[in-house]
Amino acid sequence: MAGAALSGLGGLSPSLAAGGNYDFGDTLVINNLGGIGNPNLRLQPSDTPAGPVGSSYEHLDERALADLVASGTSAINVTLGHVAGPAEPFEYTVAEIAGWNRIIEQHADKLLKVLRAEDIIEARRSGRTGVIFGFQNTTMLGADTSRVAIFSGLGVRIIQLTYNDGNHVGAGSMVPENSGLTDFGREVVAALNDARVLVDLSHSGEQTCLDAIAASRGPICISHTGCRALSDLPRNKTDTELRALAERGGVAGIYFMPFLKADSFPDAQDVIRHIGHAINICGEDHVGIGTDGGTTAIDDMPAYHAAIDAEIVARRAAGISARGEKPGVVPFIPDLQGPGQFRQLADMMAAAGQPTRIIEKVLGQNFLRLQREIWGA
Template identity: 50%
Template sequence: MTGTPMIINALGQLDNPNAPQSLAAAGDLNASGEQLTVDARTLTEARASGLTAVNITLGYVMGDLPPYEHTLHEIDVWDGVIARHPEDLLKVTSVADLHTAHRDGRIGVIYGFQNAEAVGDDVGRVATFAERGVRVVQLTYNQANRLGGGSMAPADTPLTAFGREVVDALNERHLMVDLSHSGERTCLDAAKHSSVPVSINHTGCRALTDLPRNKTDEELRLVASRGGFVGIYFMPFLNPTGHACAADVVEHLVHAVNVCGEDHVGIGTDGPVTAIDDLDAYRASLAEHVARRQEAGVSAAGERADTFPFVVDLRGVEQFRELIRLLERRGWSATRIEKVMGRNFVAYAERVW
């Protein structure tokens, strides 16, 4: 490939998981912004990786914190992080910002939710979140909420009447409706109800690995047919053993392109650029973390103490370039690779934002 492609991670982390105060090493989605570590290594390695922009998770996902208040607090925290690093980071609220980040060599930060619980019972909060710069809202996490079913709820749990109201509000405010983690019927219902194309920003293909966090061909095809976007993650759910490797990422991308077409598929790694340095020490903390998630009832089938929540041979600064090399070896054209690495997300954003 020639030139520098746009690399947009439809769901990832911007953090140094090796820092003592960081909880991201254990994948704790409920860590508050102050506990993340956006340090010099984080920024240097993110830029060195070629990353153009990343949709980060902020706000309430699970746990005992007050969803709305915690979410507003985390928006404040991230606004502060970006304000302290203007040479490295750019808050993305428009498609133009994606192009600016690419041109300037900065990292675009897209504010996104992995649970719409912070909406509470007040659809008007969607407008508040939009005004604060949120651009992606995932309807559910793994469990059911008042909008619909998560991946671990019964598969026939529908999008609720309130869920339809929230989708309408997200459409009106030009926010992405993300159906990652949703159950099958909720996903299909939302994709059909939405007047704007929807996305599944981080998932795998159920046809290859039959786990609830992965999406069926019916879900993938419907989202794509309505102009949406599907991001493939670098997660253990890509392999039935739980020990996914780079080759599995390639196979799921190939399958997704075969089902959705090459204009509707991208990447949503669900991880950071900076790799964990000491995997042996990490294993101990991972076992405790998985046990906590299982006890809280928020884990997904396929999460185990002996499976890393990332792909070991596709991480660190070279992860995107290595994926490009693997796709080239698979015979993909430069144009298709550029689409999947970032251009498809930009095109989808143009249809929504």
């Protein structure tokens, strides 16, 4: 699978280069949930040139694009559309799709819209990054499952059933009752299967997750999560959920987020621990990465801490925060950021004893296999 997928790219990279460092080479990197933007722009005045205020590409600039390419990211699932807030979900989401289409057209030398798995390989061959359109909620569907086909036709390839709170489909991770998938939710899962859209169960409550895995006719993903056995926080997945995912052929992406440690101050070694645990539970063919972040490093950490503290207050007031978000904690791993993060991760996995075969699978091959199965070659 790996050799065939990377034919024309030089094949798999050697396991270890001289000196013991992983030779990143032509390694395929698929970040199954991340962002394309310069987080430093949020610290600048509001009239800083960027995308429309409130959009998912608000802080996208040339530095962010250059860092993305330098990181070796072959494809990235970007969150667009309505997640929470007062905007009309359907209209806002359609506008976001149009906005991202324009961004990709304007930067065709660096970005390529992904509609099928082969587009990821083409992006890698041409030195670009494939952009996968994904949702982190289903509010834009309203009560109409036919909208799944509309969004699929517009190029959306991954749809997450819930955010942290509940919706018409099911319960998010912060819903105390841990209620499961609704009847409408089962209709949505069936519609996603019909449209060959990858079902994403990140942020879902445990029962909603298990119900959706059982209801889906094909494998699903958990694009960005951690392991509840290592950090007992609602945003992480239990071993039961992870096993069920793997048994149906799905893939779980481990994130670079504060939820990796219960006291919310994780470091890069915690990412390695969660990847290792997920491999032990799921098997080496069912673990990937979904960092939930970008590839541009923070220049002024104290100022960024202040900005994030204010955002956490706003998220709590809106009722969309998750346990583990707290002042003093940033939504990334401070010692695993910037365009070198995936090379660093590969080095650390090799140092932890993971063979090349598994490193290659986790960094991209496992998600490529799943995406090929759902979207077609």
